[in-house]
Amino acid sequence: MEHKNDKVTASMARPGEETDIGSADELLGSLGYTPELSRNRSTLQVAFMSFVLASIPYGLATTLYYPLVGGGPVDIIWGWVAVSLIIICVAASLGEITSVYPTAGGVYYQTWMLSPPKWRHIAAWTCGWLYVVGNITITLAVNFGTALFLVACVNVFETAEGEGVLAGETYEVFLIFLGLTLLCNAVSSLGNRWLPILDTFAIFWTFAGVIAIMVCVLAIAKNGRRDASFVFTHFEASSGWTPGWSFMIGLLHAAYATSSTGMIISMCEEVRAPATQVPKAMVITVCINTVAGLMFMLPLVFVLPEISDLVALSSGQPVPTIIKSAVGSSGGAFGLLIPLIVLAMICGIGCTTAASRAIWAFARDGAVPGSKLWRKVNTKLDVPLNAMMLSMVVQIILGVIYFGSTAAFNAFSGVGVITLTAAYAVPIAVSLLDGRKTVKTGSFYLGKIGTFANIISIGWSLLVIPLFCMPSVIPVEAATMNYASVVFFAFTAISIAWYVAWGRKHYAGPPT
Incomplete structure (x- = not known):
């Protein structure tokens, strides 16, 4: 059944774009799905959204504590360069596979198609749950990080006693997080047709803000x-x-900022020529992000106050303090922080959008409890609204963990990085074990370079899983414990329980 917005999009597109849309819909049909979302993103627009999902200056700002405590300047600069080079390999590896299977199911669908029939059910189920959990928790981490960052930004203004003007009590942080989550979902659902414009604005806004800070x-x-x-x-x-x-633990900073690399695959069914546009966007964006990250961090390290003072901050957010120390003015510091605050909100909107598509794609194959409800598309808004609301509710429930531990952000970001990185590695590993036969048929085949990229990507995934379950400092106390393993185990238990109760008998997987 043709979606009404597809007609609108096609009528507004130029002849070449209309051909791209038609070809993309035909390819999607050959993969077993009926087009339900309008293809309203060009190559540049999907690249811009990929950039927004990472939002490198913001992502690096909210997690700067980790490399500071892990190794200082060496961890900040060289850790970022090292992880960026690894993520280029991940993006290239995913790009090869996506050029063959460009669907919103992303790595989940790719795993199904690449796996041997004997193992494809459990392999795709596992990868799909990792991908969905990763999308939800990384979106949660973004919005929660923004709440913590916003409190720290406001507190560049101090009272006569030298204390921040905003106490930042637990309930205050949670309420700010709640407001940001509701705002991101409202914008993503009600303003879907204008999101490409917002993403385009974000990239220019980002570089203007970074240059101003520099x-x-x-x-x-x-x-x-x-x-x-x-x-x-x-x-x-x-x-x-x-x-x-210690240096390795500090890499969470860079890994968190680049973990969204493969989330853009979930937008494949809203892109005009996904088989070529999405792979290029993933690789190009990581390269741009690498440069943007260095532009942002190098000036900060050149004016870095004493590291011991920064890691002792109760807020866990050193960037506002660094900028205030450098410019010597609360008002000036807050002005320079505004671009990061705005970018943080745009990043939250982008992650909310991608997460809803990941849940929707997984649900339409019956792999999520209550799938019939979550796989529906709201034709008026042209978004999978029910899936978006499910993601939002899960995020809010997980956010309550903050009342029990102020290290909750560490858990959210850690789980997001672990699950997304593992999900990316599954189809890459399956493709490599199969001799990379399928990717040879794609338009983004990289030959021996692709094989090297595959090996690096899998090795990185094997390192990430134990690494980011570790506490960032020792000795460990209840307040500093890394609860990433607990959240990871909880989602794993839900996945296994649903598979045993329903999936092993009824889950048929994606259409083939």
């Missing part, structure tokens, strides 16, 4: 500047772990 903190540098030796070679571990492992 110029101001380096030009003013009220407390002086560090030398290049400090910025590029100084290692200072404050975590309590041995130096090498």
Whole structure:
């Protein structure tokens, strides 16, 4: 059945674009699905959305505590470069497979198609749950991180006693998180047709904000500047772990900021030529993000205050303090932080959109409890509204963990990174074990380079799972415990229970 918005999109498209849309819908039909969402994104627009999902200056700002405590400047700069190079391999590997199977089911559908018939049910089920949980928890981490960051930004203004003007009590942080979550869902659901414009605005806004921060903190540098030796070679571990492992723990900073790389695959059914556009967008975006991340972090490290003071901040958000120290003014610091706050909200909207598509795609194959409800598309809004609301409710329920532990953000970001990275690795591993026969038929086949990228991607996934279940500092207390493993286990238990209760008898997998 043709979706009414497909007609509108086709009538507004140029002849070449209309051909792309028709070809993409034919390819989707050959993969077993009926087009239900309008294809309203061009190559640039899908690249911009991929950039927004990462929102590198914001993602790096909210998690800067981890490399500071893990190893200082060396962890911040070289950890970012190392992880970015690895993620380019992940993006290239996923791009090869996506050029063959461009559906909203993403890595879940790809795993099904690439796996041997004997193992495809359990392999696709496992990958699908990892992907869906990753989308939900990384969206939760973004909105929760924004709440914590916003409190720290407001507190660049201080009372006469030298304390922040906003107490940042647990309930206050939760209410801010709740408001941000509701706002992101409202914009994503009600303004879907304008989201490509918002994504386009975001990329220009980002670079304007980064340039403003670079110029101001380096030009003013009220407390002086560090030398290049400090910025590029100084290692200072404050975590309590041995130096090498401490450095590795600090990589959560870079891994969190790049974990959204494969989330853009869930938008394949809203892109005009997904088989070529999405793979290119993933790889190009990681390269752009690498440069943007260095542009943002290098100036901050050059004006870095004492690391011991930054890791001792109760807010866990050192960036507002760094910028305020550099410019010497609360008002000036807050002005420079505004671009990051706005970008954080846009990132939340983008992640909300991608997460809803991932749930919807998984539900339409019957793999989520209550699938008949979650797989419905709201034709007036042109979005899978029910799936979006399910994602929102789960995020809010998980957000309550913050009342029990202020380390909740660590758990959310850790689980998001673990599950998404593992989900990305499953189809890559299956493809590699099959001799990469299928990807040779795609338009993004990379030959021996692709094989090398596959090996790096799988190795990274094997490292990430135990690494980001570790607490960031030792000795461990209840307040500093990393609950990522607990949340990960809870979702795993739900997945296994649903498979035993329903999936092993009724789950038929994607149409083939």
